[in-house]
Amino acid sequence: MDNSVVSPTARRLSDYKPYGFEIRSVDLTFELEPANTRVTSKLKVKKQNLRLNKLYLDGSGLELVSFKINGQVYESYKKTASGLEVVFPFESADVEIVTQFNPEQNKSLEGLYYAASTFCTQCEAEGFRKISYYPDRPDVLSVWSVKIVADKHKYPYLLSNGNKTGEGTLPDGKHWVSWHDPFKKPCYLFALVAGDFDLLSDEYTTQSGRKVNLELYVDKGNAGRGSHALESLKKSMKWDEDTFGLEYDLDIYMIVAVDFFNMGAMENKGLNVFNSKFVLADEESATDEDYFNVESIIAHEYFHNWTGNRVTCRDWFQLSLKEGLTVFRDQQFSSDMSSHISNRIKQVRVMREHQFAEDAGPMSHPIRPEEVIEMNNFYTVTVYDKGAEVIRMIHTLLGAEGFRKGMDLYFKRHDGQAVTCDDFVAAMQDASGVDLEQFRRWYRQSGTPVVTVSKKYNKDTKKLVIKLEQRTPATADQKQKQDLHIPVAWELFDKTENKHSSGVFDLKQQADQLIIDDVQQQQDIVLFTDFSAPVKIEQTTSTESAIEVMLHAHDSFSRWDAAQTVYSDLIWQINDSPDNSCAEVESAINAIVQKLTGANISDRGLLCELLSLPGFDYLSEQRETLDVLALYQAREKVKHFLASALTDFAARVINEVSSSEYRYATEDVAIRRLKNLMLQYHVLATEEFGHAEQQFTNATNMTDSLGALSAMRTEATLPQFERHMVAFEERWRQDVLVLDKWFALHAGTDRDDILATMDLLTSHQRFNFDNPNRVRSVVGTFAFYNIPQFHKADGSGYQYVADNIIRLNSVNPQVAARIVTPMLRWKKLMGERRDKMQNQLLRIADTPDLSKDLFEKVSKSLAE
Numbered sequence: 001m002d003n004s005v006v007s008p009t010a011r012r013l014s015d016y017k018p019y020g021f022e023i024r025s026v027d028l029t030f031e032l033e034p035a036n037t038r039v040t041s042k043l044k045v046k047k048q049n050l051r052l053n054k055l056y057l058d059g060s061g062l063e064l065v066s067f068k069i070n071g072q073v074y075e076s077y078k079k080t081a082s083g084l085e086v087v088f089p090f091e092s093a094d095v096e097i098v099t100q101f102n103p104e105q106n107k108s109l110e111g112l113y114y115a116a117s118t119f120c121t122q123c124e125a126e127g128f129r130k131i132s133y134y135p136d137r138p139d140v141l142s143v144w145s146v147k148i149v150a151d152k153h154k155y156p157y158l159l160s161n162g163n164k165t166g167e168g169t170l171p172d173g174k175h176w177v178s179w180h181d182p183f184k185k186p187c188y189l190f191a192l193v194a195g196d197f198d199l200l201s202d203e204y205t206t207q208s209g210r211k212v213n214l215e216l217y218v219d220k221g222n223a224g225r226g227s228h229a230l231e232s233l234k235k236s237m238k239w240d241e242d243t244f245g246l247e248y249d250l251d252i253y254m255i256v257a258v259d260f261f262n263m264g265a266m267e268n269k270g271l272n273v274f275n276s277k278f279v280l281a282d283e284e285s286a287t288d289e290d291y292f293n294v295e296s297i298i299a300h301e302y303f304h305n306w307t308g309n310r311v312t313c314r315d316w317f318q319l320s321l322k323e324g325l326t327v328f329r330d331q332q333f334s335s336d337m338s339s340h341i342s343n344r345i346k347q348v349r350v351m352r353e354h355q356f357a358e359d360a361g362p363m364s365h366p367i368r369p370e371e372v373i374e375m376n377n378f379y380t381v382t383v384y385d386k387g388a389e390v391i392r393m394i395h396t397l398l399g400a401e402g403f404r405k406g407m408d409l410y411f412k413r414h415d416g417q418a419v420t421c422d423d424f425v426a427a428m429q430d431a432s433g434v435d436l437e438q439f440r441r442w443y444r445q446s447g448t449p450v451v452t453v454s455k456k457y458n459k460d461t462k463k464l465v466i467k468l469e470q471r472t473p474a475t476a477d478q479k480q481k482q483d484l485h486i487p488v489a490w491e492l493f494d495k496t497e498n499k500h501s502s503g504v505f506d507l508k509q510q511a512d513q514l515i516i517d518d519v520q521q522q523q524d525i526v527l528f529t530d531f532s533a534p535v536k537i538e539q540t541t542s543t544e545s546a547i548e549v550m551l552h553a554h555d556s557f558s559r560w561d562a563a564q565t566v567y568s569d570l571i572w573q574i575n576d577s578p579d580n581s582c583a584e585v586e587s588a589i590n591a592i593v594q595k596l597t598g599a600n601i602s603d604r605g606l607l608c609e610l611l612s613l614p615g616f617d618y619l620s621e622q623r624e625t626l627d628v629l630a631l632y633q634a635r636e637k638v639k640h641f642l643a644s645a646l647t648d649f650a651a652r653v654i655n656e657v658s659s660s661e662y663r664y665a666t667e668d669v670a671i672r673r674l675k676n677l678m679l680q681y682h683v684l685a686t687e688e689f690g691h692a693e694q695q696f697t698n699a700t701n702m703t704d705s706l707g708a709l710s711a712m713r714t715e716a717t718l719p720q721f722e723r724h725m726v727a728f729e730e731r732w733r734q735d736v737l738v739l740d741k742w743f744a745l746h747a748g749t750d751r752d753d754i755l756a757t758m759d760l761l762t763s764h765q766r767f768n769f770d771n772p773n774r775v776r777s778v779v780g781t782f783a784f785y786n787i788p789q790f791h792k793a794d795g796s797g798y799q800y801v802a803d804n805i806i807r808l809n810s811v812n813p814q815v816a817a818r819i820v821t822p823m824l825r826w827k828k829l830m831g832e833r834r835d836k837m838q839n840q841l842l843r844i845a846d847t848p849d850l851s852k853d854l855f856e857k858v859s860k861s862l863a864e
């Protein structure tokens with residue numbers, strides 16, 4: 001498949017034009033063969049804009065076998081680099097196009113591909129053009145019928161969207177199945193899967209009493225690992241009915257799990273395709289985090305049925321219309337299913353560690369981008385996670401009831417349509433009466449706003465005056481910034497009594513004041529409770545007052561945030577003066593630990609978070625330029641202080657008996673997390689590995705096995721780590737998903753001979769360069785998480801990653817473009833690292849046939 005382009009050009013939101021034709025129906029026949037698949041497409045086309053006389057159909061890497069209009073061979077068309085330009089003098093016509101291509105050679109895993117004896121599709125964003133000539137844009141909606149013909153023995157299951165309408169056998173050992181999807185959809189939601197699977201079936205009765213068949217298809221032998229996914233699906237269906245009154249609409253809902261997949265999952269109508277990593281789970285092979293991910297991704301894809309499928313995007317610039325909203329919905333779901341605070345902290349970490357970084361780097365873009373070279377590059381933390389934060393702010397401004405009214409109006413107005421983010425905001429505003437005019441700027445402005453806070457308390461008047469000022473620094477894509485409408489949620493709490501009050505202040509101007517009357521001296525205020533806006537806050541806080549917040553604020557997020565701020569300050573203190581500030585930092589850490597462990601915090605999940613340091617990427621974002629190694633070492637130093645200060649507490653937690661039976665339940669998850677965190681600190685502080693070894697040997701679940709292994713991955717206990725890693729590999733050699741965890745543990749290890757280890761990993765029998773999960777575990781983990789070795793002073797880490805990106809460029813450009821992310825910020829680095837990273841990027845830029853995916857990111861980074 002050809003992904004290369006001579007000189008890629010950007011497409012712009014401002015260039016949007018309606019298609020001008022209606023595709024009234026699509027009728028597809030697939031004759032599946034791994035090396036040569038033939039697709040016959042029959043389209044009923046009707047002209048909408050009578051002034052148009054050309055019909056444009058997108059197509060890429062296709063062999064055109066025949067082209068007919070109204071049953072006659074038709075030759076008035078031109079083949080271009082991106083498809084067909086058909087002279088179309090008709091008002092309406094039947095178009096029949098036969099194409100063929102080679103799915104087996106399609107390593108990009110986009111379009112229709114053949115891997116691990118299975119045919120599978122991925123069409124979003126623009127993959128359908130690799131299957132047939134078609135208007136590959138989300139605003140062309142049609143009714144689809146599909147017939148699949150294939151070898152019966154090799155591919156007993158032939159699946160597509162909608163309801164099954166027929167099946168039969170054919171000569172030569174073949175069979176066929178036909179499908180019809182009554183709901184109009186764009187081609188990015190088309191799906192086809194053909195293969196042999198284990199099938200798990202269940203059913204769900206909707207609130208209006210309709211019975212829906214649920215079918216989960218997994219690789220042979222994996223049926224035992226499918227029940228958590230099915231349960232999650234039923235919970236999601238119920239939650240969407242209860243929360244938004246949204247019911248499922250077809251008679252069947254299918255999910256297929258495949259091992260070769262570029263991302264997490266895909267919401268194709270009635271036929272979700274999932275990366276098997278986010279479907280299969282049992283206690284022996286999956287961690288608590290895996291269980292969480294399965295539940296939330298199953299929910300996410302299910303929720304797309306309304307937010308994405310029933311109402312879809314007019315153009316790809318509107319991607320956040322469906323993704324921001326659906327992420328917000330899955331976040332609300334997860335928070336209802338487990339702990340609100342653990343979820344919120346996880347979401348904020350993603351924002352601070354990844355989204356703020358993206359917004360400060362060369363790929364900065366608003367949640368509704370205005371210019372795109374390769375659409376696949378815009379499935380970003382900005383569009384998804386910042387997009388969800390923007391929806392959350394609307395939820396805060398409207399309240400739960402107003403938000404629900406807005407959703408109802410959105411579906412009433414737009415069911416069955418392809419719409420814009422503006423349409424969504426208009427529905428929210430019209431239904432609630434809340435003015436969202438200025439708020440809309442969040443959709444077109446990139447960058448992370450900074451809010452400066454200063455407080456003044458007047459003892460005599462008992463007034464607390466909070467001065468707030470906002471500014472959004474210029475970003476790579478946008479120099480001028482405007483003032484945003486920022487909801488500042490606040491809480492006034494009492495340091496001596498269990499009293500508090502709260503509110504939301506609308507910051508709309510550059511500077512404003514929040515004034516609170518009748519404030520007592522022992523009261524204090526926290527702002528941006530529950531992270532009410534995706535902004536950075538600038539204010540000066542002492543360690544003492546941060547400890548007060550950690551102990552007394554009601555808002556758990558603010559308690560965690562106070563801890564994060566203190567830890568960051570201490571890490572920077574060491575970074576900036578490594579020799580003379582250690583003793584001071586150590587005693588500050590001792591004081592915090594003493595207070596926190598003495599405070600009897602009953603929520604172990606929260607306690608765990610209060611005792612965890614901010615991530616390296618969050619810290620990196622706090623400075624313009626960086627001595628990576630110095631910062632890394634400063635963070636390690638503080639981790640050691642924390643570990644030592646926690647010695648007694650950790651020993652207590654480790655020795656607590658916990659129930660041996662595994663349950664995936666909020667409280668149990670928190671207990672395991674705290675235990676595993678304390679085990680880490682214990683090994684770090686004592687250099688003793690007995691407890692970790694014991695846990696590894698006795699573990700009955702993957703969370704504890706991995707917890708023990710990662711605890712042993714310290715400099716002092718590396719030999720023990722290695723020994724147990726060997727045992728782990730022997731036990732799980734046949735199980736690629738578990739092996740991915742093993743690959744990642746190795747690839748993330750800080751050891752000087754890491755590149756030799758990397759070579760051993762990539763020559764492992766089960767490693768496969770064509771499989772994104774394997775590549776991400778090995779190369780991805782190294783590039784994203786092995787800070788000291790990726791940034792090794794001699795530049796060997798950068799070179800290693802660049803070598804792999806260059807190799808991936810011709811195999812799977814989407815995966816290559818993900819892994820290049822840590823290399824894009826070369827400008828931030830100090831000294832020789834900066835030049836070394838830049839040189840590797842230049843090497844990537846010089847790759848012959850560089851994909852659009854890499855071109856867009858690398859050229860932006862180099863131009864910055």
Ligand code: B3K
Binds near residue numbers: 125265300301304379
């Ligand atoms: N919509 C898909 C992502 C498609 C990515 C295309 N490169 C999964 C999701 O967000 O639900």
Ligand code: ZN
Binds near residue numbers: 323
């Ligand atoms: Zn999504």
